[in-house]
Amino acid sequence: MNPEMETEKQDSEIVALLTRHQSAIRFYVSSLLPGEARAADVAQQANLTIWDKRSDFTPGTNFKAWAFSIARYEVLNFRKKEARDARLQFSDELEEIISEEIAGHSDDFEQRREALKSCLGKLKESDRDLIHHRYFESTSLKEYAEKVGRSAGGLKVSLHRLRSVLAKCIEQKLPEKEAGA
Numbered sequence: 208m209n210p211e212m213e214t215e216k217q218d219s220e221i222v223a224l225l226t227r228h229q230s231a232i233r234f235y236v237s238s239l240l241p242g243e244a245r246a247a248d249v250a251q252q253a254n255l256t257i258w259d260k261r262s263d264f265t266p267g268t269n270f271k272a273w274a275f276s277i278a279r280y281e282v283l284n285f286r287k288k289e290a291r292d293a294r295l296q297f298s299d300e301l302e303e304i305i306s307e308e309i310a311g312h313s314d315d316f317e318q319r320r321e322a323l324k325s326c327l328g329k330l331k332e333s334d335r336d337l338i339h340h341r342y343f344e345s346t347s348l349k350e351y352a353e354k355v356g357r358s359a360g361g362l363k364v365s366l367h368r369l370r371s372v373l374a375k376c377i378e379q380k381l382p383e384k385e386a387g388a
Contacts, residue, residue, distance in 0.1 A: 221261045224270040225254065231271060232278055234316040235309050239282045239302065242343045249285045253278040279306055318381055326376035334369055341366055 225232075236250040243249075256277050264273055279302075327335055333355075340351045352359040 217266070218261065220266065221258070221264065225257060225274070228271050228274055229254075230317050232274055234320070235275055235306075236278050236282060238305060238309055239279065240285070242345070245285070249281050250278065252285075253281040256281060275306065275309075319377060322377040322380035323373065325380060326373050329376065330369070330372075334365070337362060337365060338369060338373075 232253060233247065233250045236253060237243075237246045240246040240249060253274070257274050260277065264270065327338065330338070336355075337351075340346070341348065344351070348362055349359045352362050355362075
């Protein structure tokens with residue numbers, strides 16, 4: 208096969224892999240930038256970098272892990288540019304734990320997202336508001352507690368209970384995993 212045809216074949220394989228893992232890449236970037244409205248832009252930048260670096264990818268190796276490492280680099284670049292807005296910063300250790308945990312999961316992100324959406328819909332409005340505040344707003348839990356007339360400690364207990372309820376609900380909604388899968 209001539210070099211031009213070989214390059215075209217490799218490019219087609221990269222496009223197929225990038226398409227297959229697109230949801231996982233977007234989820235990964237969003238998980239490293241929770242509540243950040245520009246997470247989709249960072250994921251798109253990661254896609255561009257993946258494409259630019261496609262010749263560095265070794266066929267037959269773990270594409271998702273390779274793509275996640277590029278996405279993580281793009282998240283770090285984004286954070287450096289946004290350093291003056293210090294709303295949320297993960298420690299390097301926590302970021303590494305999150306990266307490993309997400310990379311280790313199967314490609315069921317979309318199923319989990321749909322299950323979460325359904326489970327959130329079953330919560331009382333006040334519980335959904337608490338979840339929304341905790342994960343998507345920049346004010347402190349103490350400020351939110353004052354706003355809703357509850358104690359911050361009581362809200363922490365409620366958040367713990369809600370996370371447990373949501374986790375159980377999501378697991379019940381996911382299809383049964385086959386033995387050995």
